[in-house]
Amino acid sequence: MSENVLEIHDVKKHFNVGNKQVVKSVDGISFSIKKGETLGIVGESGSGKSTIGRTIVGLYEATAGKVVFEGKEISQLDRKEKREFNRKMQMIFQDPHASLNPRMRVGEIIAEGIDAYGLAKGKAKQERVFQLLERVGLHPDHATRFPHEFSGGQRQRIGIARALAVQPSFIVADEPISALDVSIQAQVVNLLEDLQKEEDLTYLFIAHDLAMVKHISDRIGVMYLGKMMELAESQTLFQEPLHPYTNALLSAIPVSAPKLRGTRERIVLGGDPPSPINPPSGCPFRTRCPSTMERCAVVMPEWKEVKKDHWVACHLY
């Protein structure tokens, strides 16, 4: 059994949005990730996926709860430890256009982290940049060019090289392929898989393409309105989903071939997701849940391990 590199305990991230209103973007989430594992996070737009990712890498300070990395709570780290945490924990973003400084050359973008952590200097640094470019499928000559000279897929590779430059052990990838064309998505996913093996990386992989999340993840967590609804091994989640929301979500995925048309029984959800400013009492899914009961409006169901490694928050279990 390998150790947990990351544990989060009842993490909340609330935002004040004026008028004394609060958005509970992440509202009490707990899970752990083992070394070398990929945990996928899915959920509809606004469910809090990016917020949890950003809270884990420390871009946001948690409103409540604990984020524990390699056995240490990150809010308790001293300056030196914090620096080391910031190096080991890297993030890759959805929009490869917005996340790279347009005025910096690719080589400088990649070298920034190497400089900041004093990992290499002079010729050795140059070598390292070239090596990283080749590692992500680009050419050393690309170091002198600017981001706008590259396609979306290539820019995403630059973002990956930048993250790798500081030799991280954990990468949060927030929709790293959503902005890319189908034929390019596979290039980037294969690269991420290869790097994981070679560099012994642990991934938190956020996406809304369920087929891709299943492909890349060992385990998958399903979020809805700031809360985790279900978490299980990928195969288990797809074959024996427990939570009514997971069921509906999986039933909505288009078939992979025309001959399978109509084989997936669709669970049509009524209504729209409620506003996170004014979430329903009790279970957040109850306004659209086909199995809702009286109790669901009163109490939020507990986060329970109902089978080994299969967690769910629902009064049915």
Add this chain to the structure above:
Amino acid sequence: MSRLLEVNDLKVSFRTYGGEIQAVRGVSFYIDEGETLAIVGESGCGKSVTAQAVMGMVPVPHGKVKNGQILFGDRDITKLSKKKLQQIRGSEIGMIFQDPMTSLNPTMKIGTQIREGILKHQKLSKNEAKEKALELLRLVGISDVEKRYSQYPHEFSGGMRQRVVIAIALACDPKLIIADEPTTALDVTIQAQILDLLKDIQKKRNSSIILITHDLGVVAEVADRVAVMYAGVVVESGTVDEIFENPKHPYTLGLLKSVPNLDSPDKERLIPIDGSPPDLFAPPTGCPFAARCPFAMEVCVMHMPDKETFSDHHYAKCWLNDNRAIKVEEMITAGSEQLV
């Protein structure tokens, strides 16, 4: 089934600072009544520009239809006056775009927008138009329509806005609905609702749908026929079964292999297509896919492959399917036999 639309050798270009972009380079396709044709391909391959041309909406002055016919019934859309086009749009052709906000006026109540759409094309009283608008809102699955009628777009969620856009597109019973990435911005549960809605309406009204998408799952779910575009050209077209079961163009095959298969129990490594699409400022003279194609031959770089037909609906443009290529194979086999 009778033919509703036929596009022949359509070419569209844009003048830009960098030079001329040949966005659509000789596209042909057709659609019959009651049919759903999916146009797939990666971003920039000319899907939206093709749709704009069919609607007579290629942006002027930079864009220009350089060649081709767009036959809608007995009329050629490329030859119609602005006024005539406006009449057709909204009455005979309905449009749905990716971002519902681009088709909705944020300062105007939802109900008013639908009612105005109806009144522009149909001789009804204000009250009759309102009744019709309410009915359309119900048709696209919006509840509490009386209240929703007098709300503004920002009070609707993304999925509801897209349903309103569909309601507007349907206001005049169009024979043809052109939907350009109608679900790309939506979550999968909402996408499923919108696709069901489109299928449902099609069944009720026997309308034809041109569905532009890059999502092969959406194609597998709803299309009757598929046209695969690459760098401004349709490289393969066929029934949805022909395209998924028996693709004849390496690009189509590549697309199918590069997405994970949810219905397969084993985790297989994805097979990406290397490289990226060509620049449309200087499109290749030969096969546009040659630079990324694992099977590329010398002839591919030099000459654009001809159309090779496999069935009533199925064709591809790839030298691998040329019977001369088979002859080359035969020659090799014959040669090796002689060597033995």
